[in-house]
Amino acid sequence: MPDIHLKAVTNHVLDDVTLTVNDKELLVLLGPTGAGKTTLLNAIAGLVPHEGSVFFDDVAIDALPPGRRAIGYLFQQLALFPHLNVEANIAYGLRSNGTSEREIQQRVDELLHLMRIEHLAHRYSKTLSGGEKQRVALARALAICPRVLLLDEPLSSTDMRFSKHFRMEFRRLQKQLAITTLYVTHDFSEAEEMGDRVAVMHQGRVEQVGTYQEIFFTPRTKGVSTFIGEPNIFDCDYVRPLGHDFMEVGVKGIPIVIHHHENRVSKIAIQPSHIMVYNQSPPGPDINTLRGRVVEVLSEDFLLRLTVQVGEAAFLVELPRDVGEEMEVAVGKELFLVLRLRWIKAFTGG
Amino acid sequence: MNKRRSLFSLWSIVPLLVLVAAWEIGARSGASSGHFFLPPFSVVVQQGYYLILNGMLAEHVLKSLVRVVTGFTIGSSAGIAMGIAMGCKETLNRSFHPLFSLLYPIPAIGWLPILMLWIGINELLPIAIIFICSFFPVLYNTITGIRGVNADYIKAAEVLGASKTRILTTVILPLALPSIFTGLRLEAGMAWRVIVAAEMVAIPTGIGALLMKAQSLIRIDIVIVCLGMLSVLCFLFERLFLMVELKLTHTWTEECRTYTLKQ
Numbered sequence: 001m002p003d004i005h006l007k008a009v010t011n012h013v014l015d016d017v018t019l020t021v022n023d024k025e026l027l028v029l030l031g032p033t034g035a036g037k038t039t040l041l042n043a044i045a046g047l048v049p050h051e052g053s054v055f056f057d058d059v060a061i062d063a064l065p066p067g068r069r070a071i072g073y074l075f076q077q078l079a080l081f082p083h084l085n086v087e088a089n090i091a092y093g094l095r096s097n098g099t100s101e102r103e104i105q106q107r108v109d110e111l112l113h114l115m116r117i118e119h120l121a122h123r124y125s126k127t128l129s130g131g132e133k134q135r136v137a138l139a140r141a142l143a144i145c146p147r148v149l150l151l152d153e154p155l156s157s158t159d160m161r162f163s164k165h166f167r168m169e170f171r172r173l174q175k176q177l178a179i180t181t182l183y184v185t186h187d188f189s190e191a192e193e194m195g196d197r198v199a200v201m202h203q204g205r206v207e208q209v210g211t212y213q214e215i216f217f218t219p220r221t222k223g224v225s226t227f228i229g230e231p232n233i234f235d236c237d238y239v240r241p242l243g244h245d246f247m248e249v250g251v252k253g254i255p256i257v258i259h260h261h262e263n264r265v266s267k268i269a270i271q272p273s274h275i276m277v278y279n280q281s282p283p284g285p286d287i288n289t290l291r292g293r294v295v296e297v298l299s300e301d302f303l304l305r306l307t308v309q310v311g312e313a314a315f316l317v318e319l320p321r322d323v324g325e326e327m328e329v330a331v332g333k334e335l336f337l338v339l340r341l342r343w344i345k346a347f348t349g350g
Numbered sequence: 351m352n353k354r355r356s357l358f359s360l361w362s363i364v365p366l367l368v369l370v371a372a373w374e375i376g377a378r379s380g381a382s383s384g385h386f387f388l389p390p391f392s393v394v395v396q397q398g399y400y401l402i403l404n405g406m407l408a409e410h411v412l413k414s415l416v417r418v419v420t421g422f423t424i425g426s427s428a429g430i431a432m433g434i435a436m437g438c439k440e441t442l443n444r445s446f447h448p449l450f451s452l453l454y455p456i457p458a459i460g461w462l463p464i465l466m467l468w469i470g471i472n473e474l475l476p477i478a479i480i481f482i483c484s485f486f487p488v489l490y491n492t493i494t495g496i497r498g499v500n501a502d503y504i505k506a507a508e509v510l511g512a513s514k515t516r517i518l519t520t521v522i523l524p525l526a527l528p529s530i531f532t533g534l535r536l537e538a539g540m541a542w543r544v545i546v547a548a549e550m551v552a553i554p555t556g557i558g559a560l561l562m563k564a565q566s567l568i569r570i571d572i573v574i575v576c577l578g579m580l581s582v583l584c585f586l587f588e589r590l591f592l593m594v595e596l597k598l599t600h601t602w603t604e605e606c607r608t609y610t611l612k613q
Contacts, residue, residue: 093510
């Protein structure tokens, strides 16, 4: 499988994009709506005009029409042909490039089996569920034995349970087929689960490329930081293992318990929206319950953004505006913050 | 379900039966001035039977039928071909759209005087009228159908390696079929309305001409037979196109309908 290299790709949406997707890698393209993610996929597929060059294994493919780039493309709305049944949908690409009917049948059977959709072979797309459509669309994209797979927010219209299942299954399939893949999403947690590496796009530019942890703990630009939710990130003064993958870390003198499977932790982070806020000390054990004082209140449309000083550490906290008003939050007010274990992320890098 | 449906069908013919009964009784009881202006239903049926037996009805209907089929086939084929070209090529669309927008609103029958002068009163005249009547609506329905095809389907086919011709024949046209057939179905009925008008005004043969002859002889029974025949022909033509449409698209529309009903 080729690696993909984009060199100064520019058009009405994209702004001088240079990016490399390594051979057999699954790179997640992450960014808010309108960041240019789909346009970038379309540029790779040859569906939109652009300046600059797209290379597969150092060979420029700009002159090749989309059909000759050997790309499997899963569109956001899947684009299954409604007038063709599942079998004919999967076979469409093979029939277009003149494969013999015997080979087509063989390949279609293979894919129906691989995607576990044999029972849907003669059904039409409108009679399929969201999950079934995903599988058929993926089978159709894989039928032409693509060198590169492009997925444009394939889970945008499916429920959470199926999304989780699809992600796991797709990850396994991607590893099994060892196919260079670009996966577009606007969901940061999806990026965490899916990608070998993540590229964050903002206003037509690729702002940062790295592992999920690198991006989360060391956002390089304001755009990236805003997109990932401006998490509270703290350096750890010490780490004390407590057993069973639990450990206590020190943050500016405050002991915080985290759950992590490595003993090395250099930073921890928690999203402002994941911190629970109480007027009085909440019931239950005192673990990760911090007492602090509000030092700043910023009011946004439906949100209150508070800075709460706990000892020497300042925590950014987000509250729905009506909840904040009910709690009579104001500068100087004493609050209790609870950091739930499951929301604390740990960084082991340097 | 089936029992309920047959009950509905039964109820739907009740108004028709009431009308026929009222017509028969009214005409025979002298509510109208004799059988002159409103012959009873039974007399109309009898007259229809005579007209079929002596071949007069068939002769006139056949003449109109040939004109409608010829004009409609040529007009709709041209409409579909031009619609495909304009739907696919923006340059063609931009060039021809203003011209067709000017010509489309003119009623087909409005062309009759000028066509009578250009073509003369011969078999070509009704065919030309039907051509005009069917060309424009089929053209616009074809353009709408083609332009309505979701761009993602075309992109998907392109990425899968389909040539432009293959995309047109295997993706665009099949998906535009429902819209094209809507145009064909509506215009199939309209063609009959237009041919009758043309035959009444300018052409001495055909069902419209028979209508005018019957009117001049004050044969209301024959007029009603002709109107009934027209109604049946319009209905059959529209049903024919509906059947062809379902035949061509039922694989994906019918199954969906069945599936929806099962839900």
